Structure formats: C-alpha cells, structure tokens
Amino acid sequence: MSLIAEDIRVSYGRRTALRGVSLTARPGEVTAIVGPNGSGKSTLLGAITASLPFDGAVTLNGRDIGAMKPWELAAQRAVLPQASRLAFPFTVIEVVRLGLQSGTAGDSPDVPMRALARVGLAHYADRIFQELSGGEAQRVMLARVLAQVWTPVADGQPRWLLLDEPVSSLDIAHQLQVMDIARSFARAGGGVIAVMHDLNLTALFADRVAVLAEGQCLAFGTPGEVLTDDILSRAYGCALRVSAPPPADIPYILPHAATA
Amino acid sequence: MAALSEIETAPRDRLSRARALHWGLAGAFGLACIVSLQVGATNVTLLAMLAKLAQGEALSQMERVVLFDIRLPRLAMGMLVGAALAVSGAAMQGLFRNPLADPGIVGVGAGAGLGAILAIVLGGLLPAAMIDLIGNQLVPVAAFLGGWGSTLLLYRVSTRHGSTSVATMLLAGIALGALAGALSGILVYMADDRQLRDLTFWGLGSLAGASWAKVISAGPLIGLSIGAALMLGRGLNGLALGEATAAHIGIDVQRMKSIAILAVAGATGAAVAVSGGIGFIGIVVPHLLRLASGPDHRTLLLNSALLGAILLVLADVIARVVIAPAELPIGIVTAVLGAPVFLWILLKRRGLVEK
Numbered sequence: 001m002s003l004i005a006e007d008i009r010v011s012y013g014r015r016t017a018l019r020g021v022s023l024t025a026r027p028g029e030v031t032a033i034v035g036p037n038g039s040g041k042s043t044l045l046g047a048i049t050a051s052l053p054f055d056g057a058v059t060l061n062g063r064d065i066g067a068m069k070p071w072e073l074a075a076q077r078a079v080l081p082q083a084s085r086l087a088f089p090f091t092v093i094e095v096v097r098l099g100l101q102s103g104t105a106g107d108s109p110d111v112p113m114r115a116l117a118r119v120g121l122a123h124y125a126d127r128i129f130q131e132l133s134g135g136e137a138q139r140v141m142l143a144r145v146l147a148q149v150w151t152p153v154a155d156g157q158p159r160w161l162l163l164d165e166p167v168s169s170l171d172i173a174h175q176l177q178v179m180d181i182a183r184s185f186a187r188a189g190g191g192v193i194a195v196m197h198d199l200n201l202t203a204l205f206a207d208r209v210a211v212l213a214e215g216q217c218l219a220f221g222t223p224g225e226v227l228t229d230d231i232l233s234r235a236y237g238c239a240l241r242v243s244a245p246p247p248a249d250i251p252y253i254l255p256h257a258a259t260a
Numbered sequence: 261m262a263a264l265s266e267i268e269t270a271p272r273d274r275l276s277r278a279r280a281l282h283w284g285l286a287g288a289f290g291l292a293c294i295v296s297l298q299v300g301a302t303n304v305t306l307l308a309m310l311a312k313l314a315q316g317e318a319l320s321q322m323e324r325v326v327l328f329d330i331r332l333p334r335l336a337m338g339m340l341v342g343a344a345l346a347v348s349g350a351a352m353q354g355l356f357r358n359p360l361a362d363p364g365i366v367g368v369g370a371g372a373g374l375g376a377i378l379a380i381v382l383g384g385l386l387p388a389a390m391i392d393l394i395g396n397q398l399v400p401v402a403a404f405l406g407g408w409g410s411t412l413l414l415y416r417v418s419t420r421h422g423s424t425s426v427a428t429m430l431l432a433g434i435a436l437g438a439l440a441g442a443l444s445g446i447l448v449y450m451a452d453d454r455q456l457r458d459l460t461f462w463g464l465g466s467l468a469g470a471s472w473a474k475v476i477s478a479g480p481l482i483g484l485s486i487g488a489a490l491m492l493g494r495g496l497n498g499l500a501l502g503e504a505t506a507a508h509i510g511i512d513v514q515r516m517k518s519i520a521i522l523a524v525a526g527a528t529g530a531a532v533a534v535s536g537g538i539g540f541i542g543i544v545v546p547h548l549l550r551l552a553s554g555p556d557h558r559t560l561l562l563n564s565a566l567l568g569a570i571l572l573v574l575a576d577v578i579a580r581v582v583i584a585p586a587e588l589p590i591g592i593v594t595a596v597l598g599a600p601v602f603l604w605i606l607l608k609r610r611g612l613v614e615k
Contacts, residue, residue: 051504074510081508087357087500088555093271098497099509113271125271148509 001061001158002026003077003191008047008056010040017043018054019215025208027158027191030183032202034195035212036236041195042082044212045164048193049079061157077160078148082168084141086129092116092140093125099144115147116140118181120174134169142166142178152190161185163194167201179205203227211235278559281552285566289339292573296335299577301585302326334470337478338576339569341467341535344482344527346568347561349542350549351489351527352411354496354557355520356418356429359550359605362543363528366433368410369539370440372525372532374447375406380458381447400478404529410436411521467535467576467590478530485526486565492520493558500555538591540598541568547605 003025010018018040025031033041047054050065050073058065060076078099086095096112116122119139124132132140142163149159161182167175175198183205186192196202202209202223209226211218213235219226232240246252297306304326309319319327345363352361352368363369379402383391391398414436418429451459495516498506507513531538545568549560575593582588 049504049508051507070507070512071510074508079505079508081502081505084501084505087354088359088550090500090555091272091274094274094554094556095501098501 002059003048003061003160003193004057004059005044005048006057006059008044008054008058010043010047010052010054017215018047020056021210021212021215021217023048023210023217023220025160025191025193027153027160027189028186029207030186030192030194030205031208031210032194032196032206033210033212034197034199034202034235035218039212039235040215041212042164045162045193045195049077049162051079060160074148075154075159076149076157077162078145080142080145080161080163080166082164084137089128089130091125092121092127092129092132095129095140096144096147099146099148111147111150112143115143115150118146119143120177135171135174138166138169139174139178142181146181146185149190152185152188158189158191160191160193163192165195165197168197175201199227199232274554275556275559278549278553278556278563281549281563282559282566285563285570289566289570289573292570293335293339296338296573296577297327297331299581300326300331301580301587329472330470333472333475334467334576335573336475337467337470337534338573340475340479340482341531341538342541342568342570342572343486343565344531344568345538345541345572346545346564347486347489348524348527348531349568350546350557350561350564351492351496351520352524352542353546354492354499355415355517355524357500357502358429359547360543361429362540363407363411363524364537364539364542366414366429367436367440368407368414368433368524368528369532369537370437370444371410372403372407372529373537374440374444375402375404375409375529376400376533377444377447377459378402378406381451381455397477397481400481400530400533402529403533404481404526406440407529407532408522408525410440411525415517415521467579468587470534474534478534481526481530485523485530488519489523489527490561490565492516492523493556493561496520496557496561536591538572538594540594540602541572543605544598544601545571547601 005021005023008018008021008023009016021040021044023031023033023044033044035041043052046052047056048058048065050058060068060073065073090098093112093116096116099115100112113122113125116125119142121136121139121143124136124140129137129140145161145163149161152159163182166178166182170178179201182192182194186207194206196206206223208221209223210220211226211231218235219231227242229240229242232242294306299305302322304323306327309323309327312319312323348368349362352363352366353359355361363372376399379399383398383402386398414429414432417432448456448459495506495511495513498509498511499513499516501509503513506516546560546564549563549567553559553563572590572594575597576590579588579590579593582593
C-alpha cells in the first residue's frame with residue numbers, strides 16, 4: 001500500500017528531464033522532493049500523477065496507474081498543481097465542490113465547507129475565485145484537493161495528496177499552516193508527496209526527502225540523513241552549511257544577534 | 261482558523277437558483293410560442309382561431325394553411341435553431357475555456373456553411389445509393405462534417421499543452437472563415453441555375469423558408485447534439501480548471517473533448533444547414549445566464565437551450581412584424597441586438613483577450 005515510482009524516465013524533445021528516478025512513498029509519512037530549478041522535481045510529480053508521458057512504472061496502492069481509469073485514480077489521490085487558472089467566474093465554494101465530483105463514497109455534503117474552514121477561508125465561500133490574491137487562491141485550491149480525498153483512509157486503503165510546491169506563494173504563517181495540514185493528513189494514515197523549494201520547511205515537516213539533481217535522485221532518506229553539507233552542496237552547486245542547535249546544556253552565542 | 265460553528269451564513273446557492281431558472285425559462289418559452297403563433301403578415305391570429313374552435317366552428321382553408329404550414333414549422337425551426345446555436349455556444353466556450361468562443365465568430369459556422377454549399381452544388385455527383393440512404397439529410401450532414409472539421413482544426417491550432425490561446429483561436433477563426441468563404445465563392449461560380457436558386461434561399465440567414473421538410477431534416481441531428489451536450493456539464497466544469505486538473509479530479513478528458521466537439525459541430529452544422537448564418541445567439545445567451553446564475557455547466561447548458569429558443573423565436577417575431585408585410589432577415593435582428601452586447605462584454609472584461 002505505497003506509492004512506488006520505478007526507473008522513471010522523461011524526455012521533452014531532445015532534452016532529458018529525468019534519467020531513471022525511483023522513489024517509494026509510504027502512507028503515514030510526508031515525502032518531500034527537493035532539488036535545484038530544472039532538476040526534474042515537477043516532472044517527477046507529473047509522472048506520478050500520470051499528467052505526462054513517461055517510461056517506467058508507477059504503482060499506487062499496488063496497482064499500475066497506467067491501467068487505472070481517471071475516476072479510479074481520482075478516488076485515491078488528489079493533485080495540487082503549481083498554479084491554477086480558472087476559466088469562468090466560479091465562487092470559492094463552487095471551486096471546492098469541483099473536488100467532490102469524483103463522487104467517492106463516504107463524502108458528506110458539508111465536506112467542502114469543512115475543507116475551506118481547514119485552510120482558514122470559510123468566510124470567503126461566496127467570493128469570486130478570480131478576485132482572490134495569489135496566496136488565497138492557492139489555499140482554496142488546497143481546500144479543493146482536501147475535499148477530494150477528505151478521509152485519509154478509505155476502504156482500508158490510504159489516499160494520497162500530491163502537492164506541487166504547495167507553499168510557493170504563501171506568507172510564513174500560512175506556509176506552516178499548509179505544511180501542518182499535510183502532516184496531519186499523513187499522521188491520519190494518508191500519504192503525502194510534496195515538491196518543495198524551502199529546505200527549512202522540508203527539514204521541519206518531511207519524514208523522508210528525495211534530493212534530485214540533473215534528472216537523477218542524488219539521495220533518499222530521512223531529513224537527518226539527506227540534508228547534509230555534502231549532498232546539498234553537490235545538488236545545488238554551491239557551498240552550503242547545514243546547522244543544528246547544540247545540546248541544551250552548552251551555552252551558544254549567535255553572532256547575528258550581536259550589537260556594537 | 262475558523263471553525264464551522266463560526267460561519268454565520270450558508271454559502272450562496274447559485275445552483276438552486278439556476279435550477280429554478282429552468283422552470284422560469286420553460287414558462288417564458290411557452291409565452292414566446294403563443295406570441296409567435298399569434299403574430300404574422302396576415303391578420304389571422306391564434307386567439308381568434310382558438311375562439312372559433314371553442315364555438316365548434318371549423319377553421320377556414322387559409323387559417324389552416326397559415327397555422328399548420330407556415331407558423332408552426334417556423335416556430336419549430338426557430339426553437340430548434342435557437343437552442344442549437346445557444347447550446348453550441350455554451351459548449352464551445354466551456355471547451356475553449358473562454359466566454360468569447362462562439363461557432364459563428366471562430367469560423368465553425370463558415371466551415372459548416374461550406375459543407376452545406378458543397379452538398380447543394382456537388383451532391384448530385386454522389387452515388388445514387390448513397391443519396392437514397394441519406395436522402396433529405398444530405399445538407400445537414402454535410403454541414404455537420406464541415407463544422408466538425410473546422411472545430412477539430414481550430415482546437416488543434418489554438419491549444420497547446422492543454423491551454424488555449426485566445427488570440428490564436430480568434431485569428432485562426434478569421435483565417436478559417438476566409439478560407440471557407442473563398443471556397444464557397446468558387447462553388448457558387450460552378451453552380452447551375454437551379455442550384456443558384458437553392459443557394460440564394462439557403463444563404464438568406466433567415467427562417468423565412470421554414471417548412472416541415474426542413475424541420476425533419478435538421479431536427480434529429482440537433483436533438484442528438486443537444487442531448488449529448490447536456491451530458492457534458494460535469495466535464496466542462498472540470499475543464500474550467502485546465503485539462504490536467506480535470507483529469508486529476510476523475511474526468512476522462514479526451515473522451516469528453518471529443519463529445520463536445522461532435523456536439524458543437526452537429527448543432528451548429530444542422531442549424532446552419534437550415535437557416536444560414538445567424539449570429540450572436542451563441543455568445544449572448546450563455547453570457548447572460550452566467551451573470552444570472554453562475555457558470556455551472558450542469559445547469560448552464562439546459563438554460564442556454566431554453567433561452568436560445570426563446571430569443572430566436574422572439575427575434576423572428578420582430579423580423580416578421582417590423583417592416584410588415586415584408587420581413588427582415590433574422591440575422592439582422594440578432595446582430596442588432598447581439599453585437600452591442602458582445603462589445604459590452606469586451607468593454608467590461610477587457611482582460612479576457614490579453615490573457
């Protein structure tokens with residue numbers, strides 16, 4: 001009952017975006033995908049969500065996604081895209097209800113309002129989606145995605161949240177709120193895969209991290225194993241220092257806090 | 261974070277309002293039918309005839325001809341064509357994710373017209389067995405094929421990676437319309453006298469030539485296309501989020517797009533085949549309905565069919581009485597009423613085209 005990507009290869013014309021990446025995400029965990037711009041993070045998520053043609057295999061809860069119908073996939077996983085444009089003036093609550101349309105069992109009609117309340121936007125239900133700010137729109141889309149897989153476990157199987165840079169246009173408070181929602185979903189038995197830019201948020205919230213660089217998986221493991229000086233410096237091509245606060249009984253002077 | 265209990269009012273329910281609108285529009289449609297049967301070039305009126313029937317008197321020969329052979333088929337055709345144009349407008353706007361897409365504007369109507377002209381001029385060259393098989397459906401079916409080809413081409417040209425460029429769509433529509441117009445012009449030169457007469461009557465853009473034969477030739481295709489379009493509500497709603505997201509929420513996007521394109525081509529093609537080009541119904545009707553009750557396609561498509569039928573039947577009444585005993589081509593009436601609304605949409609929402 002995991003989400004397993006095996007030897008994923010994707011090419012855009014002549015350019016190879018992914019050269020054989022494998023990844024196993026387990027339910028109950030937040031799996032983060034990090035890496036520099038152009039390393040293939042979003043492409044990997046695109047393959048996992050069956051949004052683009054790829055070589056290799058993706059299995060969702062034991063089934064090959066290539067053999068699943070769109071509505072079968074929709075019942076087991078919801079996808080938050082990086083940016084969303086909406087064609088017609090739907091209201092916020094109408095947008096969230098679109099997530100319900102997969103008609104999965106056990107969803108009650110008040111799920112959309114509860115999903116909106118979960119992202120702190122219940123009082124925005126009647127607003128026109130196009131009139132929201134970028135951050136608000138992103139949270140409404142998260143509510144839509146949550147409504148689609150409202151119960152993290154259905155029919156004894158985990159459901160999945162696949163998030164492409166879920167906090168890219170949010171302020172710091174809402175970044176924490178959204179990542180907390182993702183982690184709660186995982187703790188309740190669901191699975192989460194998130195493409196992340198922010199390494200600190202990743203260290204805070206991810207259970208497992210895949211570091212991509214140049215279309216390949218450089219490292220995969222817990223944040224402590226993977227977010228090291230060596231791996232990050234190689235992945236991002238610049239010298240990076242990873243710090244951790246010292247044990248509590250040792251005095252520690254932070255030079256940034258000094259005043260003359 | 262707001263808990264559920266803190267939310268004082270339930271969200272506005274535009275869907276119920278749109279469903280109530282079904283009944284309101286159906287009632288208005290009934291009234292439009294009565295007006296259409298009541299008014300005309302002769303002073304025969306529906307109410308007078310009903311009064312006569314109520315007193316047990318028989319209708320005169322003229323009254324029967326006016327009612328059953330002139331006004332009723334004209335009403336039926338106005339209803340069919342109006343519903344077809346409005347539904348294909350709404351479906352096409354959903355498919356292209358843009359409120360400016362309209363079969364008449366982006367060249368699908370012109371493509372359908374080319375198909376119809378091809379059938380009128382070159383139809384005689386088809387094998388006799390085939391003509392027997394298709395019979396009086398030849399012109400609508402050819403118009404459907406013309407409209408289908410144009411819609412496919414248009415979608416292909418203007419849509420890349422699941423998003424449609426409005427500018428490309430409109431420009432491609434201009435090129436498509438020009439090409440279809442030029443080919444139609446060549447065919448007109450090739451036509452003989454009898455075909456020229458057929459073409460002239462066909463191209464008037466009016467319901468003046470309405471007959472039961474035309475109603476029967478276009479009715480099935482229009483009915484089928486509208487029926488297919490009415491099932492697309494959920495899919496078109498999903499498509500408003502983009503093709504990728506529509507697939508993520510469980511919609512079979514390729515299948516839905518194919519059905520939408522066929523339905524648009526069928527409804528537009530059959531309407532153009534019997535009435536020539538009648539503009540603006542497809543753009544004005546869905547726009548007004550979105551303002552009234554929101555963009556949810558599950559109700560928008562049926563409401564468009566009803567309001568389209570109402571508007572075209574009433575526009576036809578205006579066309580008949582305004583310079584009686586002569587009559588205006590109905591295309592003039594819809595353009596006079598519709599073009600300002602179209603410009604108003606552009607003025608209000610200028611952002612639509614730049615994006």
